[in-house]
Amino acid sequence: MHAKTIIIHSLEHAVCALKAARALGCGVTLASPPGAAAYTGALWFREVVKAAEREVPDADFSAVLDCGDKPGLVMAAFRQGVRSVRFTGGKVQTGKLQALADNEGYHLITGKLDSLDLAAESDPAGACRAWLEQAP
Template sequence: MTAQPPHPRPIRFQSLSDADTACAAAADLGVPLLLVSVPGAAASAGAGWFRAVAARAAARHPSVAMTAVLDCADRPGDALGALSAGIGAILFTGRLDVAERLADIAAQHGVRLLTALPDALDLRGVRDPRRACRDWLNGQDGGHVTE
C-alpha cells in the first residue's frame, strides 16, 4: 500500500479534454504527470471509461511519463472492480483495515493502491486549463486546488 503517490503535483480530470490538456502541459515542461480522475469516478464513470481516456491521452502524448489513477473514493467494491478491469493505479480513501486488504489484492495484480493524495489541481471550472496545468506543474498554485 502506498500512502502518497510518486508525483507531488497531481492533476484531476473529468474528460478526455482535461486529460489531454494536462498531458500537453507536462509534455511542454518535460515533467512526469500524475493524472487522477475526479473523486469517485470509479462509481460515476467507471473503469472502462477511465482506461479509455487515460490510454488516448497517453497515446497522444507518448513523451509524457504519466501515471493515471482511478479514484474509487471509499468504495471497496469499486476498487475491486478497478482491479478486475486492469487499472494500474487506484486511489482508495476508505477504512484502513479495508485498504490493507485491498493493498494485498492490488499487489497480487501488480497494481499500485494509493490511500492518500496531496493537494491536486482540479480542472473543473478553470478558464484556461492549459495555463493552469503549466503553472501547477511549475509549482505555482492558481487557486483551483482540491484535497
C-alpha cells in the same frame, strides 16, 4: 506516481495536462475526481487515459482512478486494467486491498492527493502549465 497531480474530467483535460508536462519536461499524475469510479466507471477512465496517451505519446505520466470508500469499485478497477487506484475506506478493507495490490502488482493510494482540479478552470492548458511550474 509523480509529484504533481491534475484532476481531469475529460479527454481534453487529460491531453492538456500531458502536453503541459511534456513541454516542461516533467512528469504528471492524471487523477479522476473523488469517487469518480462510481459514476464514470473504470473502463471510461482507462480509455480516456489511453486516448490521451495516443495523442501525447512521449509524455511522462501515471494515472489514478479514485474509488472513494467502495472496495468493490477498487476490485472492478483492477479487473478493468486500471493499475493505480485511490481508496478512502476503513483500515480493515484497506489492509485487504493493499495485500491484493501488493500481490498482483497494483498500486493502492490511501492518502490525500495534492492536486489541481480542472473542473472550474476556464483555461485548462494555462492552469496545467502554471501548476506544473510550481516547485514541489
